[in-house]
Amino acid sequence: MKCVIKKGDKYWPSPEMKKIALVSNNIYKKANKNPIKFWEKLAKEGIYWEKLWKKTYEEKIPYFKWFKNGKLNFCYNCLDRHIENGKENKTALIWIPEQVNEKPVKITYQELYEKVCKFANVLKKHGVKKRDIVVIYLPLIPEALIAMLACTRIGAVHSVVFSAFAADALKTRIKDGKSKLLITADGYYRRGEEENLLEKARKAIKGTTIKKVLVVPRLKKKVIENRKFRDFNEELKRVNLNCKQVIANSEDILFLLYTSGTTGKSQGIIMHDTGGYAVQAYWTTKWNFNLHEDDIVWCTADIGWITGHTYAFYGPLLNGSTTLIYEGSLDFPKPDRWWEIIESNNVTVLYTAPTAIRMFMKFGDKYVNKHKLKSLKILGTVGEPIDKNTWLWYFKKIGKTRCPIIDTWWQTETGGTLINALPGIGPFVPMFAGRSFPGTEHLVVDDKGREVKNRKTGFLVQKSPFAPGMLHGFYKNHKGYIKTYWRYWMKYKKPYYDTSDGAFIKNNLIRITGRIDDVMKVAGHRLSTAELESAINEHKSVNECAVVSVPDKIKGEVPVAFAVLRKKINFETSSLEQQIKKHVDNKIGPIARPSRVYFVNDLPKTRSGKIVRHMLKEILANEKIENMSILTNPECVSQIKRVIRKN
16 A cells, blocks of 8 residues: 655645544644643543543653553553453563574563563562662563563552663662662673673672572573572563552653663763553554554564654553564664565564664665565654655665654654654655644744744744653652753743754654754854755765764864765775765855765664764864773774775
8 A cells, every 4th residue: 555645845645544544634733722621631532540530741940750540550551451451471571592593582562461460479579669670671572562561560660771881880789779679681692692681780789789690591501599699581481370450650761771871980870650651652652654454563672762662662561562672783684684574474564773774775786675665554754854865765675665754753762753844744845854743833943932934943942731752850860850950941931841952843743953962053143954964965975974062273173074975985085075065065054065075885883873973073173082882883993983084
């Protein structure tokens, strides 16, 4: 079925798409009429509550509460209620190991329920109680979901740490939560090699409050048990099945997640509550991906990030859907691994990052052309603005011009997507995220908080009432929470949530220009690195690029570009560099012209596909790189250094 049709420079849902769409254009009118009543209705329809709330929304800036005093259990909403409705034999989770000789694992809702209940009893056996913080340091394996849901079943708070983070980052998170229990694994596979996770965990727990470490034998190595260390699987055998759910208040903290981004250092510990997060995760997953009974969702994000929390795990399960996760590298053992996974598992929704798409573009079309990808219905992007060339390649080569692209904007802080086009509504426009999700409203304002229009770039803010899944503060850091998200606009008496992103609006569609921190000031002119990257990516020779700023005595700052090419060229010549500079002159203007364009084989990236731009700045400044463990391709750093020295 062809789901989109092109009209001018926009793509719209086809009549066939509209017939199966869960919402139509009038949803915005309904939501805008009374956002609080709108979310109240959605909360009752999408989530099971043990007791309804007394007050739907309460706001005392900088704090706000949704469904105050409502009572529920998050795990029950992900598992029990679907089993009670006859879905016990439906596949809840498909796990694809990196090793091709290892069989995929399919877990039904009933099987997942039993494992979660047992592990919840393991947690209780080791003294975990309601509101205790449990640290989870696991790769993308089924036990990560089991551990997270077990915490939610007994009212414990989980704090997931990205498995690629070093021991020091893990130690910090343990100390912050004064955690007594750590869940980790002996290791995992990365590009065919064994990664020793337990060694980092052992180092991290020294001098902390950790009393017990539960170890998943992912590498099938024997876990030597003692007073502190226990085998995850053996512990499951030592407890019974029955585990009664612990009822939580809507405002109770469900999980903690750090705003560290790609640095590994914490800027703040974000708290997400139970009820509001559940409502937003349920409906954004359902409407963004137009979920029907037979859909299979593959969100490629690691569980260490909010995308993995909401759209790899919780959103699909709240909807009673099937979610797929993959342990390994995107191109291992061959560059068509993803397309094999999609075809063999009939994946209908693919949600991934623009940088991952650009990686596949670099490999060439031949790997994609081997696969028809007929099962795909919806494509999504997340993590950063997507440039036009990447958008079109994704649309044509992966979606075969059939599938709408849902370009989502959101943050760790927002809990779920808040700006994008919806499948049955559209339009789907390259480089434009779309409209505010129904029931929310975003504005673009100047530095005094005054709304700007007519495609003028400004600051992206969110208006009251704030989305239900939004953060509920920083853990034990009230001042940091105010300073980061509220203080600037409060001085102008504007009750805005500060996204720290730039944007502009054209034809009622929002285009994100990137982080305000990624805005350069060149000779008094504000330039977005995202806009400059988008322009460079349009050059026929460029596969992807990253732009950073460096100090300049005359102009204040100047942009420097790192470009990965579609084909290798002679790096001794400067002709292509001049071509790209001229291309930028034509697209944006001479003020945006990069001072240098370095041609490199790859850009430093995390496993979730994000380009680590601060590392490029550190390389240019000849600073020591503190933590390369976050990179999926650390070998590229030395190559980039060689290119800079050579030029």
